Amino acid sequence: MGLSNINLNLNVRGLPVSATLDINEKSNKLLAEGKQIYKFGLGQSPFPVPQVVVNELRNNAHQKDYLPVRGYQPLREAIANYLNNAHNLTFSGDDIIVGPGSKELMFIIQLVYYGDLLIPTPSWVSYAPQAEIIGRHVYWLKTSEDNKWLLTAEELDKFCSSDATKPRILILNYPNNPTGLTYTKDELKSIAEVARKYGIIVLSDEIYGETHHDGNHYSIAKYYPEGTIISTGLSKWCGAGGWRLGTFAFPKNLRWLLDAMAVVASETFTSTSAPIQYAAVRAFQGGIEIERYLWNSRRILKAIGSYMHEKFISTGISVDKPEGAFYMFPSFKNFADKLKSRSILNSSQMCSQILEDTGVAILPGSAFGRPSEEYTARLAYVDFDGAKAIASVEVLAKDKELDIEFLEKNCEKVIIATERLCDWFKSL
Template identity: 40%
Template sequence: MFRYSPTLAMNNLIKIRESKNLETYKLGFGQSPFPVPQILVEALKENAHKKDYLNSQGLLELRESISSYVEDKLDTSISPDQIIIGPGSKELIFLSQLILERNLILPAPSWVSYAPQSALLKQKTHYIPTRFEDKFLLSSSDLGEFLNDNKDEKHVLIINYPNNPTGQSYTTDQLKELAVIARAHNLVIISDEIYSEFCFGHEHVSIKKFYPEGTIICNGLSKWCGAGGWRLGYMIYPKEMQKELEDLIYAASESYSCASTPIQYAAQYAFQNDDTIASYTQKCNYILNQAQNIFANRLDQTKMKFHPSAGGFYIFLEFNKDFYKYDSSIKLCNDLLSDTGVALLAGTHFGMSDEYLSARLAYVDFNGEEKLNRLKNSYLEDNIINLEQSHLMIATDKMNNWTN
């Protein structure tokens, strides 16, 4: 039953290829290409000597900074008491699944770790299929139909937007429609908004605005501040779910005790509406947006079907079976890697059927620090990022030629 997470497994495979000096195009692993903002690095240095345990809910000053940061975005009041800090949002999602004791609903495709977490907890996972034509977003009618057919079970739904693996986001109307169905069925929603700072051409809107009493927001520093290894995530529970939050704090106290103390002190600076952070975020967003545009233009000339990404790090590819004579996405991705050095992650790992030929492509295999430095003085200059010549483009051509 216990298997290694496919994303980490892919990362290991890449490391093995690299140790043999084999050219590898790392489009399988979605880690931020950008450095941690300097202001956070300095704050971490200043706080490195702080050695005591903190309480399991998390540093009050950090929860206060998060609450005012999020209040501005959500246009609603959020008390620091509704917030819990954890060592990454992944751990908080896992412990929330534990204490909620509900069966899990996921749109297919969904991020790789939600379902294995539910399996570890011996809870049931139901996938609701989505469609290419709907940009792989969960439709309220499909959700309503599923809930009507399964009235005897209690459920928690996890939605994630901008999405990993599809790069898509819900429109405000779609979120409102999902909220209506959720309210009618007393559904708990975990709204995983870990990519919310990276939206292309639209503002991120949370479903919490339309379903505040049943939505748990989940976020953190991993993607936004390029700080996956810092392990800093948070959740915001609804006022109406105080009892569940207490259970979660208890579970935290009996498992990880507290997120790292120096990291929590440093993390405050990410949420202080500081100009440096705002400018860093804006620049990262611009670079990612441009990477996705250039990539999508090139992919448009290939035999693969996809929707341009609305945010985050990913594009989800559908492979035409007329050209790709495969009946398994995993086999296709393995052969692609050994034949061309291009690493993708098969759609199978995200809950798609293996026969539906699909894969996630992460367009973050570039030197983010170098791109940020180039943007310092000449922000918004056309093609300053110069990704055309990059690794990413060579990889797309390799994928395309592979079929010929």
């Protein structure tokens, strides 16, 4: 066994299964046992893939040839045009690489770029484990609940000032998993200035960009185009998580990094599924059907987020109203004394007890890089029939607010789960 194999075994040994996938498997097991479970653990879009995209997949099911490692050229052009139109950027198809999910591409970029990984906490559960598998150093950047768990330019500058020349990748995810919150233009501009000062590569994870509840997503690439790689895909805004298609868009001066990733891709996944790539062209081309789908899904997610926020605040649970995606990251600090009196001493124990007592499956803040004793958790409010909800909202006027009656008819399990959570904390 070579030294590299020994190091890899040491890096992997002891790593747990991804927390989001683990909670989904546990929830399914409990459901199979006949228990009533409310699945707020796995962040899977509840909405169906738009029909026009499904039709395109059906029409291309016969496609069987290996496509280019970097991706089907018409798809790469469609992705570049989509990003350019959305953010007034200047990508071409040659700046794009397509992979079997953005998760795979994130792993490969850390493999080919020798640098430290900077992650604001809380963050998505797989960023840090990927770095640990590869053997990269991970540094958690401080955020605070008072600042909506967002990274500040000041904190980034403070961290980097100790060694201004060190190579680093900053992963910036917004709208954010696990908080559902996002950055303003001014906040992105300030972070961009610091990133430029230290030559940081920003991996801008914008997989939830199109799920911004008001459709007002901005990219840091607009303010730091020379150092930003945009990550997106089909899983969240197009409801196609299981299709496994992710994309990276590189500035031209980082073409060498794209080339290095393509070499590794050629020796690992070879190419992304051909029928999926053909269908994805239609998704990224947009059009009235896609815009209507996005408009309606955003309305539903915004209504749910607003309802849950109001219920939690009235219960004494501290949380910001989500601005995008389908997540909330509440703090239960106001119940700390009562939790401790029941020998619930950390967020993991709290979530386990909640699942046992209420059937609501949520993930502890410790899974997202927060201190275990903090009593935080992530809720993915996706346990409803997205196809039914979209069909119901289609017949409503565009300016009609989605009220509690709509939510009770179309998102019943979310309403019940929210009430059970609130009642559980009230009963402590």
